[in-house]
Amino acid sequence: MRPVADPVVTGTGVALPGARCAADLLALTYGSARPVPEPWPSRDRDTRFKDRATRLALMAGEAALTAAGLLDAGGPTVPGEEVGVIVSSNLGTLDTVCRVTETLDRDGPAALRVVNLPNACSNATASSVAIRFALHGINLTLCNGATSGLDALGWAALALATARARRLLVIGVEPAGPAARHCAGASGTLDGAAALVLESADAAAGRGRATLTGYARRTNADAAIAAAAAAAGPAGRATGCGLWLPPQEGAIGVGAVCHPDTPEDRAARAARAPRPGFDPGRRDRDTEGDSHHPDGIGYATVCDLGRALPPASGAFGVLQCVAATAWITAGTPAGVPPTALAVAGGGRADDAAAALLLSAAHHAGAPDEGEE
Template identity: 50%
Template sequence: MTLAVTGTAVALPGAADAPALLRPAPPAAEPVDPTALIGRKGLRFKDRATQLGLHLAHAALTDAGLLQDGEPTVPGDRLGTVVSSNLGNADTVCRAVETIAKESTGALSPMDTPNASSNIIASETAIRYGLRGPNLTVCNGRSSGLDAIRWAALMLRSGRADHILVTGVEPDNEVTRRLVDGPVADGGAAVVLSRTTTRARALLGPVLRTARSADTADELTRRAPGGELWLSEEDHVVPGHARRIALTGWGELSGALGVAQCAAAAGWFAQGHDGPAYALAGTAGAVLFPPERTP
C-alpha cells in the first residue's frame, strides 16, 4: 500500500490549478470568487476562510473523482479531512471580542458566532460534502500545512480512512494583515491523499519534522537523493542544484504553505518532470515522487 496524491486544487488570485504555482504570481489579479464554482447557497453567513475552504474542497474532491453532483462517490465514513489554517477565523474572533467588550454577549449575532469555532472550516467541509471520517484542524505556524499532510498520512496508514482531503487556506483581511504585517494570500490549496496499490499521480514519501529546517532538508535528501525541485521559503538554504521555488509571491501563505507546496509538486510532475520534489516549511518537510517511481 502506498499513499498517492489523487486530487489537487488551487484557489489563489491568478492561480486556478497546480501548474500555475510554478509561475510568478500575476500582479493585481482578481480575488477568488467561490460562488462561481459552488454557487451562493449555504455561503451567506460563512466567513471568507470557510468559503475558500469549501471552494477548494469541491475542486479537489471532484479532481480525485470522489465528488459528483455534490455527493461523495465512495462511502463517506472512509473520507476524512484535515485543514491547516493559522489565521482562518481570526477576524470573526476579534469581532466577537470587540462586540462583547463594547456591549455584551447579547449583542453577538447568532449567525456569526459559529464561525468563531477553531474547527469551522473542517466541520463545514465535512457537513457540505458528506465526509464522515476523521476531522481535524491544524494550527501550527509555518509548519502547519506539512504537519496536516503528516497527520493525514498517519490516519491513512493506520486504516482510519481511504481518502483524506487536506486543505490549507488563509483569508486576506484587515485583521490578518495586521497579524502578519502584510498582505495574506487570500486563498490556498488542497490535495486529496489516498491509499492505493497503483501508481496514481504523485506518490507521497516521507513527511518529516526535526528541530531545525536545515536538519529536515538534509534528511529529505538523504532518504530520497536526486531531487529536481525544492519548494522552500526564502530564508531556507537547500542543498544541491535543484530548481528552487519559494511561492512567496502569492502573499503570506502561512498555514496554506505546505499544502500549496505539495500541490505545486504534483503540478511539476504533471508537466513531465522526473525526480523527487522536496517541500520544506518551518521545521517540517515532505518528499513527493513522480507516478512512475516507487518511493
C-alpha cells in the same frame, strides 16, 4: 509492522487570486495576480453564514475532490465514511473571534449573531467541509505555525498508514480578513486556499499523480530534510531532487512580523539550501555514504512560492505540495528525476522546520525498507 505502500495524491485544487489551477502556481510571479472577481471568496446561499476561511476552503476542496474523481455532479462517488478532512490554518478563526469581542465591547451582547457560535471555535472550517461533502472520516484541524501545511500532509499519511481513513481531503487556508490584515501589516497576508486529496495506494487504484514518500519535522531544515529522506527509504536515497520548494520567509502568525529574519538568517538559510545544478551522475556516489545529507542533494529547478505569494502561513505547505504535484504530473525532461522536496519553517521565529518528499506516482508500491 507490515510495510504499507506510500500514499498518493489523486487530485488538487486552488482558490487563489492569480491561479486558476495547480499548474498556474508554477508560473506565478509576485504581483501578477489577476484582478479578483467580486465578491471574493464567492458566497452563496449555503455559505452565507460561513467565515472567509471556510468559503475559501470549500472552493479549493470542491476542486480537489472533483479532480480526484471523488465528487461529480451527482454528489460523492465513494462512501463518506472512507474520507476524512485535515485543515491547516493559523489565522482562520481570528476574524470571528476579534470581531465578536469588539462587537460585544462596543454594542453589547444583543448585537451578536448566534450563527457565529461554531465559527468562534478553531475547527469551524474542517467541520463545515465535512458537512458540505458528507465526509465522516477523521476530522482534524492543525494550527502549527509555518510548518502547518506540510505537517497536515504528514498526519494524512499516518492516518492512511494506520487505516484511520482510506482517503483524506487536506486543505491549507488563510483568509485576509480585517484582523489578519491588521496583524500582517505591510507584508500582507494570503487570501486563499489550496487542497489536495491523498489516498492509500490501494484506494487510489492507479489514479495517483504523485507519491508522498517522506515527511519529518525537526529542529531545523537540515535535520528535517535528512529525517524525511530517511523515512522515504530507498526512494529518498536518490541524491537529487528535480524540484526544490524552499520555505517562505516572514510568514505571519508565527511571530515573524515582530522578529523578522536578519540578513544573517537569510544567508545561513541560503547556505543550507540544496545546491542548484542537478547532476544525474551523482547517483553513482551512493556508495560514498553521503546521500542522506541534504548537502548531497542537488536540484534541477526551483519553485519559490514564498517569493511569489504573500505570507501564506498555514496554507503554505499545501500550496507547495499542490505545485509540486502539478510539476511532477507535467513530466520532467530526460535526466531530471520526477521528485520534489518542500521545506517550510526553520526561520528564527519558528519553533522547527518540516520537510516533505514527493515523487512520480509510478514509484508507488515499493515496500518501505527503511522501517521495521
